[in-house]
Amino acid sequence: MEIFNSLLPELIRIVVCAVCGAVIVFGNALVMGYAERKLAGRIMLRPGPMEVGFHGLYQLVVDGLKLMGKQLVIPVNADKPLYMLAPLLAFAPVFVPLLVLPFSEKIQGFDLDIGMLVILAFASINVLAILIGGWSSNNKYSLFGAIRSVAQNVAYEIPMLISLLAIVFMTNTFSLKEIAAAQSPVWFVVIQPLAFLIYIVAMVAETNRAPFDLPEAESELTAGFHTEYSGMSFSLFVLGEYANMFIVCSVATVFFLGGSSGIPLPFFEYTGIVWFLMKVYLLMFFLVWIRWTYPRTRFDQLMNFCWKYLIPFSLVNLLITVVMVKLV
Amino acid sequence: MKSYFSELFRGAWSLILGLKVTIKAMFSPIVTCQYPREKLEITPNYRGHIDLVKFADTGTHKCISCGSCMRECPSDCIVVEGEKREGVKGKVCVVFNLDFTKCSLCGACVEVCPTKTLDYSNDYELAGYERANFHFDLLKRVEERE
Amino acid sequence: MSMDIEVLEDSSHHRYVLNMGPQHPSTHGVLRVLLELEGEYAMHLLPVLGYGHRCHEKIAEFKPAKSFMPNTARMDYLGALIYNHGFAQLLEKAVGIEVPERAEYIRVITSELNRIQSHLLWYGAYLLDLGAFTPIMYAFDDREHILDILEDVTGSRLTYCYFRVGGVSKDIDEKFVTKTRAFIDRLRSRYSLYETLVNGNVILENRLNDVGDLNPHTCNRYGITGPLLRGTGVAYDIRRAEPYSIYSQFDFEIPTATKGDCMASFMVRFRELEQSLRIIEQALDGLPEGPVMAAKVPKKLNIPAGDYNSSVESPRGELSFYLVSDGTDVPYRLKVRTPSYSNLSVVPEMCQGMLISDVVSAMGALDLVIPEIDR
Ligand code: SF4
Ligand code: SF4
16 A cells, blocks of 8 residues: 555656647647648648638548548558557657656656656667568568668767767756756857757658658659558558657757747746747748758768768767866 | 868758748748639630530521531541431531540531531530540530520 | 560579559659669669550551641640641641741740740659659749640640641730740749759759769760750750751750750750740740631642651650651651650660669659650
């Protein structure tokens, strides 16, 4: 009983966190799905979805229902268990990073000492999901998408990590809450602009979005790793992709844009989430904006860019940071 | 080393310029039209499938069943039949069928018609479930038109 | 080229075969290309044709030559008027019909509009192949204006059948002239948009530079014409080399580039937009009055026995109609030399050893129109 009493608050906390996580994942997919289509439409001088509901507001709900109602097609020669596992693997791990994100001073699932590592570790499971999905589909296009994705993600994780490491050296902690709190006078984007830029580029590549959308390069690989997926298993990949976008943008917000800091509102410990979300969605808007502006890079150029520009720059940046931290 | 940096800056600058173009587009007016709700006016010269003209003076078409259009049509999609009637000069058209599935809209029939009774319709919203939906009885169509 | 899929499959254990098409997003139609891959490198390519074959040349042997006009438009749906032009000219040559001057002017104006329209569509679709989704919408926005202008005079939007033996079927009016002039101004004002959004983009440059190298010698061997050949530095354009219609009266340049890669043909096509506008402008300025159809065109067009040829410059290169007549009004044989067919034939050589992404950009630069290949 004693143990139970002491565990009860934790249990409640876990349940609440899980529910909130689900709300964020699905809500974010709805918002982003709609916003992406609207913005893409506006960039192309057309209105975007207009038919379902006022200005097409319910379009995504209807699309979701449609996807749920669709048959799950499994190719004859596919590796069935793995084929079914891949979308789950793409989707499930996105909940964990949400637990450690400090949405405001008080709204945070768990403030772990190793928050940053948890996020990066779980975010990279996505690659595994893509690899499994691409391989088990038994489709050459899918396999290409999967191979490209692995190479790309492994390469771009390095500059991403190094650029974040510079911040960690400055704050001396892995805890996201403390990192966000450490930026009270000036945001790190001012002190570490280079790290921020590198992170942004790596972030686009990590989320496999244009101009780095090689794993699903439509005009080359038809649909890349999810060529064979249909219905709900396809939509799990999409949900996972949007959730991943949300997570990497949140990390950028925490590390460079001061987390939930902003003009104080009443009950700021809680209402800081407004600023936090605003920054996150601003970054997401940027992601959408570049997606609909640029052509796709070629695979070798993508790698070249990483090894020739991003990694050296991030290393130099890290070195300078270390020296400065030592001196000051 | 110098080219390494200049390449980078040139590239980055071109990317920024590109972003400027698209953000400007985001705030410029929409150019498309929400088709079934709004419709653009189509030009009267539009060539839809052919139709018999209803002349104001006679209240009907002026086809004399000469069969020129039938002979001229490269795709054999016109069938015209006429018959002699008492008290009428020339032949009276009794069958005028158009198989629009084969028509290539070349205009040969319209140009060859001696009485100028063939013209293009402005019908661009044709849809059907089977081929027979596009086998038009032009005589019936000209009757039904007001 | 006696490779087929079995041979490809057997040739080596390290390689495997990827089937690109006939329903692949970047083959723009029903072209199928077999790729033998080593990693992502295409070691052998084999275009497979015939998915959209409609026997156009055979059809021509069964009906009066005049009736073949609508078929020409279906071969190249992007250059329908230019195909009309070539075919009308062929019959006029064979029978000896003088086309009134005004009709020639109208033919040139509408053909050039058609060429711009084709280039704009290629521009958008090519960028779609390269993964940029937006430029095609801007290009279509411009293209739509041309379609409206042409619809007003020809009655159709894509597969025009407007030219007749001896002229054109309908005269143009003041409205056409003002709308065309407005379009010229509009397109000129849009160059800067295309240049900043697309042509100067560093990603695009990297995707196109040094990809798909051609040289004049290769072009000669394969019979490659059009912007691809001009991209290698050879200023060969039928409008200048064997001037037909009234092209010799106009002052225009033939854009060329020297490198012969995808970027070269890309820029050549882009610069051709301006040259076509210049031709249209001059033609509008000098538009004479008069009839648009020759006075005496016999109803039955008996073609004197012999063989006849007529070449025109289509947006993709040299287009020739070759007709053999036995003296009746039905051709004994009609051969169409379509530019895309020759241009496609270089693919196995040009794309050997390329990455898949480069195969896509190199094939996009050929500006293939599949119905023209499978006619
Ligand atoms: S337009 Fe041409 S194809 Fe159509 S019915 Fe008339 S002659 Fe025949
Ligand atoms: S050519 Fe004219 S008049 Fe003769 S049958 Fe045809 S529609 Fe009738």
